[in-house]
Amino acid sequence: xxxxxxxxxxxxxxxxxxxxxxxxxxxxxxxxxxxxxxxxxxxxxxxxxxxxxxxxxxxxxxxxxxxxxxxxxxxxxxxxxxxxxxxxxxxxxxxxxxxxxxxxxxxxxxxxxxxxxxxxxxxxxxxxxxxxxxxxxxxxxxxxxxxxxxxxxxxxxxxxxxxxx
Amino acid sequence: xxxxxxxxxxxxxxxxxxxxxxxxxxxxxxxxxxxxxxxxxxxxxxxxxxxxxxxxxxxxxxxxxxxxxxxxxxxxxxxxxxxxxxxxxxxxxxxxxxxxxxxxxxxxxxxxxxxxxxxxxxxxxxxxxxxxx
Numbered sequence: 001x002x003x004x005x006x007x008x009x010x011x012x013x014x015x016x017x018x019x020x021x022x023x024x025x026x027x028x029x030x031x032x033x034x035x036x037x038x039x040x041x042x043x044x045x046x047x048x049x050x051x052x053x054x055x056x057x058x059x060x061x062x063x064x065x066x067x068x069x070x071x072x073x074x075x076x077x078x079x080x081x082x083x084x085x086x087x088x089x090x091x092x093x094x095x096x097x098x099x100x101x102x103x104x105x106x107x108x109x110x111x112x113x114x115x116x117x118x119x120x121x122x123x124x125x126x127x128x129x130x131x132x133x134x135x136x137x138x139x140x141x142x143x144x145x146x147x148x149x150x151x152x153x154x155x156x157x158x159x160x161x162x163x164x165x
Numbered sequence: 166x167x168x169x170x171x172x173x174x175x176x177x178x179x180x181x182x183x184x185x186x187x188x189x190x191x192x193x194x195x196x197x198x199x200x201x202x203x204x205x206x207x208x209x210x211x212x213x214x215x216x217x218x219x220x221x222x223x224x225x226x227x228x229x230x231x232x233x234x235x236x237x238x239x240x241x242x243x244x245x246x247x248x249x250x251x252x253x254x255x256x257x258x259x260x261x262x263x264x265x266x267x268x269x270x271x272x273x274x275x276x277x278x279x280x281x282x283x284x285x286x287x288x289x290x291x292x293x294x295x296x297x298x
Contacts, residue, residue: 026185029181030181065260068257068260069256072256072257075250075253075285078249078289079286079289079292080288082289082293082296083288083289083292085226085229085230085292086291086293086295086296089225092226092229093225096223096225112215115211119208122207122208125204126204129201157215160219161219164220164222
């Protein structure tokens with residue numbers, strides 16, 4: 001009898017040989033259990049997203065990854081913007097016109113939010129790496145401070161943008 | 166016979182870690198440090214970049230050339246590009262390693278990310294140099 005798991009159907013996690021459970025990978029040793037019917041099942045991994053109460057700590061952590069991925073796309077755009085400038089006056093004029101359109105401004109607005117968020121939460125991460133701010137109330141306070149800083153820095157940026165532009 | 170206390174470094178490892186016997190996780194420490202160092206470099210560099218974007222909003226190519234002809238602007242832009250593309254490659258690598266479990270697809274994606282980072286990073290640097298020189 002072979003047990004497979006629906007979520008990763010290509011992997012045989014453990015095999016039953018009579019009463020003996022043969023684990024394919026030693027990491028699976030702690031993952032086997034029986035459900036209330038006595039059937040062998042693979043234990044679910046925590047966190048269970050269906051029952052996990054959203055919290056500021058988990059939400060901010062996910063945002064950090066999400067904004068990091070978005071900013072990676074932004075870095076590619078930065079390279080294309082510089083390449084357009086290095087190509088010809090016409091190519092750069094087109095690039096600037098695209099960025100100046102409503103769509104371009106919306107995209108740039110998203111990038112400023114992502115950048116200021118990743119920047120602020122990045123400082124929070126570096127402070128954790130240095131050993132500061134692990135107490136739960138402090139963590140919550142710094143979390144809200146990151147959100148406030150994101151909004152504040154974005155407001156300052158677009159305020160200056162309107163003044164200069 | 167006196168009982169002598171000796172340091173047993175292996176005691177720091179979990180039973181599972183000892184059983185698996187893989188040793189340290191390859192170049193994990195270097196990855197960790199490089200991600201933090203580039204993060205620290207990017208704190209001032211990204212603020213400089215944001216200020217540059219404000220200054221160059223709506224600029225034409227002539228203004229771009231004039232800006233990049235200032236040696237410090239070219240240097241800071243190239244430093245930004247190096248730190249930024251290195252940092253994003255390290256970050257995307259972790260995301261892929263966390264979520265893509267099929268080995269073939271994972272390795273293919275990791276290689277693709279490296280190729281794209283190197284090519285676009287070089288494109289950005291060469292463009293800055295061309296504007297500056």
